[in-house]
Amino acid sequence: MSRDALGFFRKVGERGYFMRDIGRAFSDPRTYGPEIVRQMRNIGVDSLPLAAIVAAFIGAVTAIQTRYQLFGGVQLSVVGLISRQSIILELGPLLTGLVLTGRVGARITAEIGTMRVTEQIDALETLAYDPVAYLVVPRLIAALVMLPVLTILADAIGVLTAMVTALVATDLTAADFTAGLRLSFTPFQIVYSVIKATIFGGAIAFFCSYEGYTANVGAEGVGRSTAQAVVVTSVAILVLDALTAVLLAPYLQA
Secondary structure, eight states: HHHHHHHHHHHHHHHHHHHHHHHHHHTHHHHHHHHHHHHHHHTTTHHHHHHHHHHHHHHHHHHHHHHHHTTOOOOOHHHHHHHHHHHIIIHHHHHHHHHHIIIIIIIHHHHHHHHHHHTTTHHHHTTOOOOOOIHHHHHHHHHHHHHHHHHHHHHHHHHHHHHHHHHHHHHHHHHHHHHHHTTTOHHHHHHHHHHHHHHHHHHHHHHHHHHHHHOOOOOHHHHHHHHHHHHHHHHHHHHHHHHHHHHHHHGGGG
């Protein structure tokens, strides 16, 4: 087996051991419990303006592009249908996850990485604190809870912005857009968006925490780990997005 293949499997194994440590850390709620609310604010509440801005522009661009790509004879209600499907099923959860990878994921890696290189994690172990329970588990739980919440808000803002843009900037009427919104809608489409967001939240917290936890000594090591965390997490989100679509898309049909 080549050296590159061995290195790949070694990295997979290291992340597997890290996941095992996280599972063990869940048995210590007294350590991670008090930190959850603070991390929910850092990950969710503080990210709300950014997620709302991204969703608003997504909705506006989707509505305008859809309307002016239609050819003659197509019902205008299709604009509402395509806007809803694009935002709720794909653009809302995916772009929210990617944007928060840059904002939240980089922050997670930098915080934990700085604690690693300044030996604060070693100090926690000396004080009989489980560093995984104290640093990783609260961020993981907060990401799993807040990413779906942010995605639901982003979906709502995106669809609302698409409707307003279609009414103001194109020749659509409210009746046309609303008819498209209602066409072939099923509640599972919302569930699908939430499932994606939950998976993306777990990926952000896991991969970024791992890169910070294993950061090398020095500021350069923290910077390298932060950059690698953003790249690895972004690729992981895209792969998970494709896998989720393959597994669950057949259930979206109304």
